[in-house]
Structures are given as structure tokens and as C-alpha cells.
Amino acid sequence: MALDKMPRVDKKQSPTVVEVAKRAGCSIATVSRVLNRPETVAIDMRERILRVVDELGYVPNGSARALRSSRSRLIGLIVPTLDSAIFTRMLEGLESRLAPAGASLVYSATGYDLDREIRVVRNLIEKGVDGIVLVGSCHRKETLKLLREHKVRFAVTYALSEDASIPSMGFDNRSGGALAASYLADLGHKNLGIIAGVTRENDRASGRLEGFLAMAERRGIDRSSIVVVESPYEFSRGRAAAKIILNQNRNVTAIFCGSDVLAVGALRGCQDAGLRVPQDISMIGFDNLDIAEYLTPGLTTVDVPARLMGEQAANYFLADRNSLDIHSRVDLETRLIVRESTAPARDRQ
Amino acid sequence: MALDKMPRVDKKQSPTVVEVAKRAGCSIATVSRVLNRPETVAIDMRERILRVVDELGYVPNGSARALRSSRSRLIGLIVPTLDSAIFTRMLEGLESRLAPAGASLVYSATGYDLDREIRVVRNLIEKGVDGIVLVGSCHRKETLKLLREHKVRFAVTYALSEDASIPSMGFDNRSGGALAASYLADLGHKNLGIIAGVTRENDRASGRLEGFLAMAERRGIDRSSIVVVESPYEFSRGRAAAKIILNQNRNVTAIFCGSDVLAVGALRGCQDAGLRVPQDISMIGFDNLDIAEYLTPGLTTVDVPARLMGEQAANYFLADRNSLDIHSRVDLETRLIVRESTAPARDRQ
DNA sequence: CCGAGATATGAAAAGGTTTACATCGGAGCC
């Protein structure tokens, strides 16, 4: 059957501004004005038009609007993934601010692949987004070139870009790591394990690791007594990594994880190995996911202002040209949240 | 200072199809064809144009494309929230299928408010989305009217709509609840607690509850020995709810939670009360979130095919008119995942 | 009562693409 030739049932199209104008007895310009800058239209005309709009169920065509005004009210969000719950809080923060302003969020994932990020950015530019939220300040040159050439507003989160010209609303991953190291040193731990995220092309993961290591050194902990393992942010990987560390150095009394996701897995891994947390081994995470408080034991972790970053990013994209620079750089703080998964180092065996 | 009068630096505009055509020495129609149906253009011309596209860094204007073709390649996703991690897996499934097809996901949250859902739908229609993914089959009349009048393709997830004309890719929440009840009955539990989600205007929460209750009755469990509490899907609420149940009936030997999020909180609540899970009390959740496996004890739960629903929804929206009905209804299964949080009922005290 | 200025509305162009239709060559057939 020739499906192409099927009768078009679309006879009754969605009403346009023309239809509204006709019924209201005015020009389309006036209708447009009522919708965009109501105060410029006489009160009675305004009300008449609004009534017609309502009657007809008229909804403006966003594509046409975007084409003409070159503003789509779409903000792109590019994150590695949402699977691990790390970025959802930022997303919620962003959306909560965007929605009241009539803007929407276009979500894209890269799977921690910077080349894929290029394609994703191109796709978002094609969709005409007014701005793009990026995670971290490590990107391909091509990504930035694309962004600049097309004059798309963008910002970096979860990190503070060294390049001051790049807007960022984030925090210093290094000092977050340092916070954890410092606390473990306070507790007297000397033999440490670290389960870092994959540091390659990931400034957050590497920043946390470096910050931790630097502070550990400052506190007199011997680098040779620190075991470092890298693994992707997955529960199962954290579990496996804990076992590797335990095998490598049975004297480890504390493990720092580059993410709570890894910490959850590692917690389980330690328990699998018959170790009690925190009596036998201390565990400290990073992110302060909601779940951290509800684990047993509650997870000591470094809090990341995820939601706040989302909100601040939204502020930046919603800002008009004049107040842009005010919002273009927001330095936020990490802080240590002490719960039950950490304790003073046990005596050496 | 008159900021409005600032010099426009936008002299160098992004190149358009006209520019490409000029450089390639052809008409704009041919350029468009190369981009959309390359096989209709001679190979040498095609390559020449592609080269120019690359040189210029030309990116098509999505708004213009959407306006003319009335296809935006945008799919809207409306969920209650992403905070609780319940819906992120579906989102990832959806996005993973959409992205390769050049489509993007527009995310909106309702906060479990059906009136807000109406506004969100209107907003998405205005953005010109090609389709909308909804959660559950409980919606305001106005929402559906909007969707129908504007001929926006839409589908329901996390439930199977009774109205067969509404496409849905979901599962039967009642049988999911029944699964849990049946298993607890098998284990000999007679005094039960239920922490359901808020059932008002939520067919998933109420379905799970009803399904559980119905099966419990069938298995001879006395309704009067079942304590039911409703609470929003938050860890803290689950914890509080567990305490309420324990206070109300100290003989409860098992608790069914309408969501893993509640179960996590309840687990903690029981431990707070000095109860061991599963020796003193069994706990069973719903959703099979990734975290469930990593709790201590591992959480017995009802698995929901979240990712699959997202993928199937994507298939539906990506399908062309011909194969639409094939994809328009996908019944998926829930299944019980037994872990360590459940055990045979302890003897009555 | 006239003219200036403010206010409200209309006419028309512009924004960048897709696509129906027209055109132009060339291949295949009798």
C-alpha cells in the first residue's frame, strides 16, 4: 500500500498568530507584542487578544520564535553520565531555576569521552541552545573552538577553570582532596589507600588525587606507604579496587575514595574481606551524595556544592549582557562531613 | 552608559547554507539535499559540498530546519524528579538511543504536581518537541487535551495505561507489589508493615500498594495485622516511617517499601531501633536501584526495567509512521531480586 | 485651536531552512 499517499488528516492545523489576529481584529504585530511585552499594548486590546489566545488554545511556535529572535530558551547540559547519581543534583538545581524563566534543559551524556563531547556540542549548537553547561575544564581544543565561533555562552562546573576568561561555577578539587588527607592525618593514619577516579583527561579526578597526595606529604606521610588505584565511578569497581588495595598492603588503615560511588563499593569490599569499618579500616568519600548519610556506617565524605553549582550556572545563563560578569565566576567551597566511617588509626599489628 | 548602543561586534555571522552554496558553486537546494538525503546527489558534487561545509565550519540552523520541516528532533521527558535516582536510569536509556539518531532530550520536572505538569507540557509543546515521555497514566484532562490538540506524540512509562489508545512502555505495578507480598508470605511473615509512596494521584504508588494488599489477602494474611504508612520518596521519610510502624506494632516482622529509596531509609530506621535486618525484621524494596546490591545487608527488592523502558520509548519516538503501532505498547516484567535483607519470619515473641 | 510629542497599532521584511515543481541532459528503446 502506498503509505505516502495516505490522506492527510492534518487539515486542522494548530492556530497561528495570524488566526489570533484575525479573530481579535488586529494585526499580528500586536498579538506578538501582547505575548512578549504586554505593557506596550492598550489594556482592552490586550485582554481581547488574550481571550482569543485562550479560546483557540494558541501556543506560539518556538522554532519560528527562535529563528527570528535567535533565542531558543534552551540550555544544554553536557555531563559524563547520570548513572552514578553524581551529577543529578546539579541538574536538578539547574532545572529548578531555568523552568520558572521559561527555559528548558537539553541533556546530553558523553560517557567520559572527550571526542564524543565534540559531537555533542555540535549537536547542541545545531539545536540552537542559548548556552551550554560543561563539567570540568578539560576539553578538546575543537570543543572550545566550536563554542567560540558560534558565540555560544558556556560555563564550566565542578571545577574552576584556570583560564579566567572561561566562566566557571565550581570548586577546587585539590583542596577537597587535601581536606580528606588532612583529616586522616589528624586521626593518625599512616598507611593509606586511595581509590581515585580515572584521572586521564579528567581534571576533577586528578585534582582530588593530587590535592590529597600533596597534603599527605605535607603531613609527613610517606608516599611509599600510600597505595593508589584508579577506577571508573561504579559501585562494582570500588568494591574490586578495595580488594586490590587490601591485597597489596594489609596494613592500610584508611581508604580515600574519589567519589562516594566508589566508597560505597569499597565499603562493601572491606566488609567482604572481613574488615569492620571504621574499627579496622576508615573510609572517606567525596561528593556527599544523599545516600552517604544512610549507609551503615554513615560515610564520612567531602561535600560538593552540586545543587548550588547548578543554580549558579542557571543564574549565569539567565543574566542579561549587563550583569554577565557578576555571575561569570563563582568559587564555592567543599567541606568535610564527618560521619561514622572514620576513626583513629588502630595500632599497627 | 547607554549599553543598548554598544557597538555590535557580531559582524562575522555564522555561515548559512547560502554561503556554502556560493562557495561550492551550486544552489542552496543541493546543499540541503546533501545534508538530508545525500544519496540523491551526485557523488562528486556531494563531496565538494561536504568539503566546503567542513572548511566553513557550517552548522545548520536547527530552528529554521524545525520551522520548515516541523520536526525539531527534540524529545521531552517529564518526570516527577531526578533527586531520588528512581528515574535516572530511564533517562539514560532514552538518551542512549536518542543521541545516535541526532535527537536530544529536553528534561523537565514536575515535583509530583499534576498541575505543574500541565504548564510543563505547554512549555514543551511551545519548544516544538516531537514527542513527550510521561511517567504514569494519571494525568489531568487538560494535559491530554493539550497533547492531542497539538498532535504531539507521547507515551506513558512506569505503568501500562488502561486506555489502549495511549502508547505505553511499562509494567504492572500491581503484580510487582504482589510479587513482594507473595514472597513475604512464603517466608511465613504475618505481621507486616508497608511504607508506600504517596498514593494520591500516583498510580504507580497506589498500584504497588493495592497489588501487595490483594496478594496478602489471598495468602491469608489478616488485613488488621498490616500497618500502612505513606511517605514521599526520601531517605529521611523512610527512616521516620519505619519508626512509626515499629511504634504502632512491635510484632511486625517484615516491611515492604514502595521504593528502594524508602527502603534505604527504613533499613536505617530499623537499625536505629536496635533491630537487626533480616534476623529481627525483613525488608523488601521496589525499583532495584544500583545501590540496593551494595547496602548491608543487600536489599531484596522488585526489579523494574527502567533502562529498558527508556530505550523502548526512544524506539517509539524514533519510529516512522508505518511501524508506529509495533512500538506503541510494550509490556515489561518486574521480577523479585532476593538478597540478604529478607529471611523467614522469626518466632512470635 | 495648532502643533509637538507621546502612545497605540499596522505593514512588511527578515530570519535559514526544506521541498514542490520546473528544467536540463543523457541513457535506453524502437
Next chain:
DNA sequence: GGCTCCGATGTAAACCTTTTCATATCTCGG
């Protein structure tokens, strides 16, 4: 060799807004 038909390309209209500029009406001071 002329005719048909097909494939490749071009022309121009259409998609629906926003926005600039012009016009018309009204207010108010002199």
C-alpha cells in the same frame, strides 16, 4: 534518430515569528 523516462540540479515559495519603521490618534501647552 526521435521519444520517453530518469536522475541531477535549480528556482522559489512557505514555515511563523519578531521587529523596524511608518502611520494614526490623542493629549496638552501655548
